[in-house]
Amino acid sequence: AQSVSQHNHHVILSEAASLELGCNYSYGGTVNLFWYVQYPGQHLQLLLKYFSGDPLVKGIKGFEAEFIKSKFSFNLRKPSVQWSDTAEYFCAVIPNQAGTALIFGKGTTLSVSS
Amino acid sequence: DAGVIQSPRHEVTEMGQEVTLRCKPISGHDYLFWYRQTMMRGLELLIYFNNNVPIDDSGMPEDRFSAKMPNASFSTLKIQPSEPRDSAVYFCASSLQTGVGNTIYFGEGSWLTVV
Numbered sequence: 060a061q062s063v064s065q066h067n068h069h070v071i072l073s074e075a076a077s078l079e080l081g082c083n084y085s086y087g088g089t090v091n092l093f094w095y096v097q098y099p100g101q102h103l104q105l106l107l108k109y110f111s112g113d114p115l116v117k118g119i120k121g122f123e124a125e126f127i128k129s130k131f132s133f134n135l136r137k138p139s140v141q142w143s144d145t146a147e148y149f150c151a152v153i154p155n156q157a158g159t160a161l162i163f164g165k166g167t168t169l170s171v172s173s
Numbered sequence: 174d175a176g177v178i179q180s181p182r183h184e185v186t187e188m189g190q191e192v193t194l195r196c197k198p199i200s201g202h203d204y205l206f207w208y209r210q211t212m213m214r215g216l217e218l219l220i221y222f223n224n225n226v227p228i229d230d231s232g233m234p235e236d237r238f239s240a241k242m243p244n245a246s247f248s249t250l251k252i253q254p255s256e257p258r259d260s261a262v263y264f265c266a267s268s269l270q271t272g273v274g275n276t277i278y279f280g281e282g283s284w285l286t287v288v
Contacts (some may be wrong), residue, residue: 095279167217
């Protein structure tokens with residue numbers, strides 16, 4: 060079965076520090092990849108997505124992610140985090156075929172101190 | 174266009190009571206998903222529908238859970254009887270298609286507490 064692994068359960072950073080959250084998936088075929096963010100008490104919002112083309116994807120709020128097919132990875136990065144980035148981040152995968160649903164990782168909680 | 178609309182936003186109920194969560198997907202979307210979020214398990218897919226037909230309900234935890242989609246603009250997730258371990262946030266989501274180039278949009282969630 061397909062699965063998504065997020066290696067960091069909880070990351071604590073100071074403002075202006077750089078961020079990288081790991082995400083690996085297990086599916087041999089073509090995939091669509093997503094990062095969602097959930098701010099405290101709010102719903103899931105799409106941060107960025109990769110469907111095809113340039114493996115370096117830029118999203119909202121200065122986030123980017125790089126798809127490395129050989130490593131089955133889609134790590135999320137931000138050069139300089141802000142206190143307002145405190146949230147839970149979910150990596151998600153959907154195999155590139157119709158009739159399949161989004162599979163989420165367990166999430167990484169990011170806490171940014173000012 | 175309005176996003177995915179869920180109700181109620183918050184519900185507190187006593188163990189043994191029936192709980193009904195409601196969802197209105199984005200107009201024109203053919204797929205509807207129900208997810209459950211807990212601290213222990215993260216986000217779990219419970220069931221999803223395509224054109225009102227349930228496609229995969231393997232994530233539904235037990236017979237106490239049931240979901241219906243009587244028409245393209247409405248779905249319910251029912252828990253009867255509810256138990257404290259059902260306390261979670263239940264998200265409904267919809268998408269135009271699945272697979273190739275499609276994004277899934279989430280509602281704001283229904284925060285359920287069973288005491």
